[in-house]
Amino acid sequence: MSDIQDKSSIKVIFNSVAPAQPGGTPPPPYSAAATSATLNDSSSLSSAGSSFDTDILSSPESTSLRSTPWPIVFPMPRFAYDTQLQLDRANAAFKETGALLNPDTKPKSAILDGLAETIVKYKVYLSDREFDEVAEALVTTHPCLKEPGSVTGYGGWKTSLKYKLANYRTKL
Secondary structure, X not given: OOOOOOOOEEEEXXXXXXXXXXXXXXXXXXXXXXXXXXXXXXXXXXXXXXXXXXXXXXXXXXXXXXXXXXOOOOOOXXXXXXXXXXXXXXXXXXXXXXXXXXXXXXXXXXXXXXXXXXXXXXXXXXXXHHHHHHHHHHHHHOHHHOOOOOOOOOHHHHHHHHHHHHHHHHHO
C-alpha cells in the first residue's frame, strides 16, 4: 500500500480466465474473501489455474509531479504578480525599518496556494518536520512575513499551510 498511497487509481487486469471444471461446470464465482486471498497470495494464483496482474495506473501529470524526492532546501515559488510585488515591497521595507507585513486574506491565500502547488510536486502528505521546513523557508525568503510573538516566527504559517494542503488534496 505504501507504493500506491498517492497514485490516482489501480486497475486489475485478468490475463486469462480459469478453464471450466471437469464435467463442464463453470468455475465458482469469486467472493470478496477469495479474491482478497488470491491477490495477497501469489502461490494460490497458479494453483487456481488463473492469473492476475495488477498495474498501477496514474495520470502522467501525477507521476511526473511526484517523481522527485523531497528537496534538502525547499524552493520558494514565485507567486502571482501582485502578491510577489507586495512581498518585494514589504521585504524592502523590512530591511529598512524592520516593519513586518500582515497580509490580507487574498495575498495570504495566494501565498499558501503557491506553496501548496509546489509541495505537491514532491508529495501530497507531509510530515510535521516537512511543514516546518516549508514554513521556515517562507519566512527566510520573505522575512517580512515573520510572525511576532511566535517562538519560531512561522507557527501560524505552518498551521495555515496544513489546512490549505488538506483542502488542496480534496480538490485533487
